[in-house]
Amino acid sequence: MRIFSFSQPLGFMRLKWPAIALSVLLILGSLLSFATKGINWGLDFTGGTVIEIGFVQPADLPAVRQTLTSAGYGDAVVQLFGTSRDVLIRIPLRTDVDQSTLGDNVIKALNASLTEPVTMRRIEFVGPSVGEELKEDGGLAMLVALIGILLYVTMRFEWRLSVGAVMALFHDVTLTMGLFSVLQLEFDLTVLAAILALIGYSINDTIVVFDRIRESFRKLRDTSVDDTINDAITSTLNRTVITSLTTVLVLVVLFYMGGALIHGFATALLFGIAIGTYSSIYVASAIAEILGISREDMLPPPPIEKEGENTDALL
Amino acid sequence: MLNQNPLWRYFVVIGMLLVALVYALPNLYPEDPALNISATRGGTVSELTRAQLEQSFSEANVAAKSVALENGQILARFNSTEDQLQAREIASQVLGSSFVTALNLAPATPDWLAAIGASPMKLGLDLRGGVHFLMAVDMKAALDKNLNDMVQTFRTDLREEKIRYRNVQADLARGLVVLSLRSVEDVAAAEAILKNRDRELVFTAGPDELTVFVSISEIRIKEIREYALEQNITIIRNRVNEIGVAEPLVQRQGSDRIVVQLPGVQDTAQAKEILGATASLEFRLVDEEGDLSAALDGRVPPNAELYKTRDGRPVLLEKRVMLTGEHITGASSAFDEYSRPQVSIKLDAKGGNMLSAATRDAIGRRMASVFIEYKPGTEIGEDGNPVLIKQQEVINDATIQARLGRDFRITGISSPGEAQNLATLLRAGALIAPIQIIEERTIGPSLGKENIELGTTAIQWGMVCVLIFMVIYYKAFGMVANLALVANLILIVGVMSMIPGATLTLPGMAGIVLTVGMAVDANVLIFERIREELADGRSVQQAIHHGYDRAFATIADSNITTLLVALILFGIGTGPVKGFAVTLAIGILTSIFTAVVGTRLLVNLFWGGRRVQSLPI
Numbered sequence A: 001m002r003i004f005s006f007s008q009p010l011g012f013m014r015l016k017w018p019a020i021a022l023s024v025l026l027i028l029g030s031l032l033s034f035a036t037k038g039i040n041w042g043l044d045f046t047g048g049t050v051i052e053i054g055f056v057q058p059a060d061l062p063a064v065r066q067t068l069t070s071a072g073y074g075d076a077v078v079q080l081f082g083t084s085r086d087v088l089i090r091i092p093l094r095t096d097v098d099q100s101t102l103g104d105n106v107i108k109a110l111n112a113s114l115t116e117p118v119t120m121r122r123i124e125f126v127g128p129s130v131g132e133e134l135k136e137d138g139g140l141a142m143l144v145a146l147i148g149i150l151l152y153v154t155m156r157f158e159w160r161l162s163v164g165a166v167m168a169l170f171h172d173v174t175l176t177m178g179l180f181s182v183l184q185l186e187f188d189l190t191v192l193a194a195i196l197a198l199i200g201y202s203i204n205d206t207i208v209v210f211d212r213i214r215e216s217f218r219k220l221r222d223t224s225v226d227d228t229i230n231d232a233i234t235s236t237l238n239r240t241v242i243t244s245l246t247t248v249l250v251l252v253v254l255f256y257m258g259g260a261l262i263h264g265f266a267t268a269l270l271f272g273i274a275i276g277t278y279s280s281i282y283v284a285s286a287i288a289e290i291l292g293i294s295r296e297d298m299l300p301p302p303p304i305e306k307e308g309e310n311t312d313a314l315l
Numbered sequence B: 001m002l003n004q005n006p007l008w009r010y011f012v013v014i015g016m017l018l019v020a021l022v023y024a025l026p027n028l029y030p031e032d033p034a035l036n037i038s039a040t041r042g043g044t045v046s047e048l049t050r051a052q053l054e055q056s057f058s059e060a061n062v063a064a065k066s067v068a069l070e071n072g073q074i075l076a077r078f079n080s081t082e083d084q085l086q087a088r089e090i091a092s093q094v095l096g097s098s099f100v101t102a103l104n105l106a107p108a109t110p111d112w113l114a115a116i117g118a119s120p121m122k123l124g125l126d127l128r129g130g131v132h133f134l135m136a137v138d139m140k141a142a143l144d145k146n147l148n149d150m151v152q153t154f155r156t157d158l159r160e161e162k163i164r165y166r167n168v169q170a171d172l173a174r175g176l177v178v179l180s181l182r183s184v185e186d187v188a189a190a191e192a193i194l195k196n197r198d199r200e201l202v203f204t205a206g207p208d209e210l211t212v213f214v215s216i217s218e219i220r221i222k223e224i225r226e227y228a229l230e231q232n233i234t235i236i237r238n239r240v241n242e243i244g245v246a247e248p249l250v251q252r253q254g255s256d257r258i259v260v261q262l263p264g265v266q267d268t269a270q271a272k273e274i275l276g277a278t279a280s281l282e283f284r285l286v287d288e289e290g291d292l293s294a295a296l297d298g299r300v301p302p303n304a305e306l307y308k309t310r311d312g313r314p315v316l317l318e319k320r321v322m323l324t325g326e327h328i329t330g331a332s333s334a335f336d337e338y339s340r341p342q343v344s345i346k347l348d349a350k351g352g353n354m355l356s357a358a359t360r361d362a363i364g365r366r367m368a369s370v371f372i373e374y375k376p377g378t379e380i381g382e383d384g385n386p387v388l389i390k391q392q393e394v395i396n397d398a399t400i401q402a403r404l405g406r407d408f409r410i411t412g413i414s415s416p417g418e419a420q421n422l423a424t425l426l427r428a429g430a431l432i433a434p435i436q437i438i439e440e441r442t443i444g445p446s447l448g449k450e451n452i453e454l455g456t457t458a459i460q461w462g463m464v465c466v467l468i469f470m471v472i473y474y475k476a477f478g479m480v481a482n483l484a485l486v487a488n489l490i491l492i493v494g495v496m497s498m499i500p501g502a503t504l505t506l507p508g509m510a511g512i513v514l515t516v517g518m519a520v521d522a523n524v525l526i527f528e529r530i531r532e533e534l535a536d537g538r539s540v541q542q543a544i545h546h547g548y549d550r551a552f553a554t555i556a557d558s559n560i561t562t563l564l565v566a567l568i569l570f571g572i573g574t575g576p577v578k579g580f581a582v583t584l585a586i587g588i589l590t591s592i593f594t595a596v597v598g599t600r601l602l603v604n605l606f607w608g609g610r611r612v613q614s615l616p617i
Helices: A012-036 A061-070 A099-113 A128-156 A159-182 A189-219 A225-257 A260-290 A309-314 B007-028 B047-059 B081-098 B111-115 B139-160 B184-197 B218-243 B268-276 B292-296 B349-359 B416-428 B445-498 B506-535 B540-572 B575-607
Strands: A048-054 A077-081 A083-091 A119-126 B032-039 B064-070 B073-078 B099-106 B130-137 B165-171 B176-181 B201-205 B211-216 B249-253 B257-263 B279-286 B304-308 B314-324 B328-335 B341-347 B366-380 B386-399 B407-410 B435-443
Touching: A012 A159, A012 A225, A012 A260, A048 A099, A061 A077, A061 A083, A061 A099, A083 A099, A099 A119, A099 B268, A119 B445, A128 A159, A128 A189, A128 B435, A128 B540, A159 A189, A159 A260, A189 A225, A189 A260, A189 B506, A189 B540, A189 B575, A225 A260, A225 B445, A225 B506, A260 B445, A260 B506, B007 B111, B007 B445, B007 B575, B032 B081, B047 B064, B047 B073, B047 B081, B073 B081, B073 B099, B081 B099, B130 B218, B130 B268, B139 B165, B139 B176, B139 B184, B139 B211, B139 B218, B139 B349, B176 B184, B184 B201, B184 B211, B211 B218, B218 B249, B218 B257, B218 B268, B218 B416, B292 B304, B292 B314, B304 B386, B314 B349, B314 B366, B314 B386, B328 B416, B341 B349, B341 B416, B366 B416, B386 B416, B435 B445, B445 B506, B445 B575, B506 B540, B506 B575, B540 B575
Parallel strands: none
Antiparallel strands: A048 A083, A048 A119, A077 A083, A119 B435, B032 B073, B032 B099, B064 B073, B130 B257, B130 B435, B165 B176, B176 B211, B201 B211, B249 B257, B279 B314, B279 B366, B304 B314, B328 B341, B341 B407, B366 B386
């Protein structure tokens, strides 16, 4: 069974300008969304307290809110989490109360006023300094990863491809974060992990295509650069689609069966993998092409002729 | 002949898989809810205690799976968490306060597996429930205290050398001591004297020629910070043992942070109180004239108080406190010239003066060190938390041999271990930098359990989906890839169980799911390549050979970059993210192994070196 079977390479590079225009547009849109809507940073980044409680019966949210307001936590955000019996309470950072005992106090207050006892499922408190550091560390991790990849690809391939790969990664990360900004999904620690995993996945995809581009350049002597790249992308298309498919398959499973805590992770990766597959074809390869990659850049270094080599061959 | 492998390769690969399988096995046995019972300082757990417990459990109709005495601790296993909780109540009633009862999950690894060191994966707190604290040590307080001590020391030193000063003052904001003297000659002399006493001092000229700024070297600052951190870690370790946690983790993180993980602890309020309780230290003279037996009957002399030593011996101490722990700047265990264990104690200038004055007329008398700690008791206060009980004990008493000053030592300690213990307690009573909780994560046991179930089902279903897809798409070769995928999962679990530092977290489980999806990539690359080679008209054997050969370079390149990302993630991330990075990295390595080496063996075994006309691919 095969998904695609082409006798002729597809003309991917014909669409490179519209594709780049689309990507630029999407990046600008994401940046605009960062500027206007911002990112809905989760507790891990903003600091504050999150309390997850469980009820036996479906939760009575107004009663929970009422209790919290009368206990002096009027700024608490109360919502269902995953099921109708799990409630998530978010309390922003405050200076007037001891944050480290806040979670325990809230549970006590709820148990005192609600008829049904609540079970504590989780309490998380993150101080303001920790969140800031996490943002810095996360940003640093991405930067270090991008530089590391830039160096490795330059060493193994060529600088034009290296720039293309890093631009593609930048593209994927920006668009995924853009999605979280536009939809105002919560950006927490697991989403950060997903984005870093996405960098790993996307570069994997890009390298496979690049490897083939290099091979095609060496194989096809009298073909234009466009057609060579088209040939490489076409011949890896099956693999690209199948791997994306299996990965998307498990991510869909993860999304539906992994529980509410892992939703953000699965969402980021699902979207990111779709984007990453597109970008390794259009962004990475197209940029390398626009930067003027040519056959000469891809040829192996000329073999050094050894004296007497020819005579040996004759024997 | 193409595509044939020597027999030994099969043995190596099968051997590796078997080892991984054996080490992965313990994960299949569910853990028992258990109680860990150990004695507090000075007590011992004996067979008698064990028998007593077993009887109490059966009297209360709590079915215990086993109650065993191991390594000086009692481990009691139960069938359910309800039994376990009930048993804890019983145990603490029966045994009293001289024992610590900790909730635990004991791995139910069969003996033959335990004998070869196999144990289940360590689960992160998000999977097993418990509390995680991140604490920051207030380094500013430690450095400020040091500056204030310096001021005291300088004043004493200058007075001793008869150099008159206008002012000696600490400038906490700038982190230095401002020294104003009366003449230029005095400036030089003061610098020389102070420099001579402490080589780590740095002198810089002040705004006028009679003022000097004194600061301490970077090395010394680093030392002070290290000391403050170490001190806090030591104290927290001691306290954590009191809370009764089976496998606590107390670890430094960076230059001023401490991570504390208490698996299984639910009552965070109590845990926080214990961790945050203050300890202090007092030196007092032993009242040797007082009537000890009368005091034991309740007739304590008016100027004395009755104390107990750590081994329970009563002792009468004078009410007057000679010195408190805040003046201690260092305490370390060492050996004297006859290689007997001793503890050297350093005091700040003020403490040195106080002790010197207090011991002038007390040579030949005994001096006791009293350790004071606040611990939660069994009584519950109005706020619902246990009432803190002040607990005092005499940790050492020794005869004063000479007038004591800034540096003195305690000798006549029975063992090096005891000396070390004493030094630790002395330091603990002199806490110079307070700590603050800056991050807390508490996961309830039900959520932890749920997370494991969710993660496991996700892995299973993800796996099933990929397995079905591969068979449909690649037929017999898909089966080969599927075998590799199963082997890959066994390897991941086996390696995770073998590496002591690897902890499975919820994001880590997500990482495994992701690995399952991505692991087939290498096989997809290879199989697509083989199909292409076949389409180009190569023979079956040539196609297999070139397919693997050519795909390998691509697989290596693409996975090295992914591995790079995993390493960066591990280096920079903390907690759950680190767990994710570990599983991702292990998954990449094992998937290359199974997909390239493993499937090659199988493909060669089935189709290699034979006259096959076409491949089922």
